[in-house]
Amino acid sequence: MTIDDSPSPMMGEKIDILLEYNIPAIFFSIGEHMEAFPGAMLDALKNGFVIGNHSYSHPHFSDLSNAEMKNEVLKTEKIINDLYAESGIERRTKYFRFPYGDKGDGLRGRYPSFWRKQDKAKKKEFQNFLQESGFQKPPKLDPCYHFYKKAFLDQDIDWHWTFDTLDYDNTRSDSFILERLSSEKANNPLVSKRPKEYWLSAGEHPEIILIHDHEDSHDRFLAIIKTLIQQDLDFQTMEFAR
Numbered sequence: 001m002t003i004d005d006s007p008s009p010m011m012g013e014k015i016d017i018l019l020e021y022n023i024p025a026i027f028f029s030i031g032e033h034m035e036a037f038p039g040a041m042l043d044a045l046k047n048g049f050v051i052g053n054h055s056y057s058h059p060h061f062s063d064l065s066n067a068e069m070k071n072e073v074l075k076t077e078k079i080i081n082d083l084y085a086e087s088g089i090e091r092r093t094k095y096f097r098f099p100y101g102d103k104g105d106g107l108r109g110r111y112p113s114f115w116r117k118q119d120k121a122k123k124k125e126f127q128n129f130l131q132e133s134g135f136q137k138p139p140k141l142d143p144c145y146h147f148y149k150k151a152f153l154d155q156d157i158d159w160h161w162t163f164d165t166l167d168y169d170n171t172r173s174d175s176f177i178l179e180r181l182s183s184e185k186a187n188n189p190l191v192s193k194r195p196k197e198y199w200l201s202a203g204e205h206p207e208i209i210l211i212h213d214h215e216d217s218h219d220r221f222l223a224i225i226k227t228l229i230q231q232d233l234d235f236q237t238m239e240f241a242r
């Protein structure tokens with residue numbers, strides 16, 4: 001489970017519900033937000049959650065120079081390191097996720113339809129920077145994720161997702177959001193014609209689930225978590241990734 005854009009003013013409630021259902025998570029957090037609500041971040045750390053780097057001001061990295069991209073990461077690193085030090089946790093594994101999944105390569109997170117527009121050199125330089133800075137890539141996933149493999153996301157140091165809950169998408173109904181999480185629906189021949197990526201592959205293979213810590217979609221977050229815990233899922237800590 002990966003939760004983006006923390007902390008919102010509702011983060012404390014999210015921590016409570018994740019603890020109640022025993023769901024470990026990485027909070028990919030924004031530097032500016034962490035400066036505003038450091039208390040929620042410390043609570044998360046003390047309760048065993050992991051803080052990942054999600055940039056300082058959440059820009060589209062394709063709009064930035066390499067130096068600006070690095071600055072977004074390093075400024076946030078300092079905030080996260082200070083939080084770990086303050087919470088007394090000595091061991092930290094570093095994880096990074098791009099805002100909007102935009103790797104700075106001009107694709108702006110749109111895979112792979114705009115493939116020809118990719119600035120491969122800019123992408124490579126930044127991936128090298130992430131690696132040299134000690135960021136750890138996601139665990140190896142089996143090769144069933146068509147879009148993930150096709151865009152070579154499995155080779156990157158940053159954490160893309162394999163399943164986007166679309167919790168932030170106000171054009172979608174709650175029932176649309178929730179039906180994609182249910183293996184029961186996925187196995188129903190009447191609706192199973194949708195592409196495989198449409199459904200959360202409960203029990204079949206591992207997923208990196210994307211959800212957000214947004215104040216205005218907090219109720220939806222709770223509904224998604226309550227639906228997920230009814231599925232046959234095993235929520236993993238990141239230990240297996242090392």
Ligand SMILES: [Zn+2]
Pocket residue numbers: 004005054058098099100
């Ligand atoms: Zn984000």
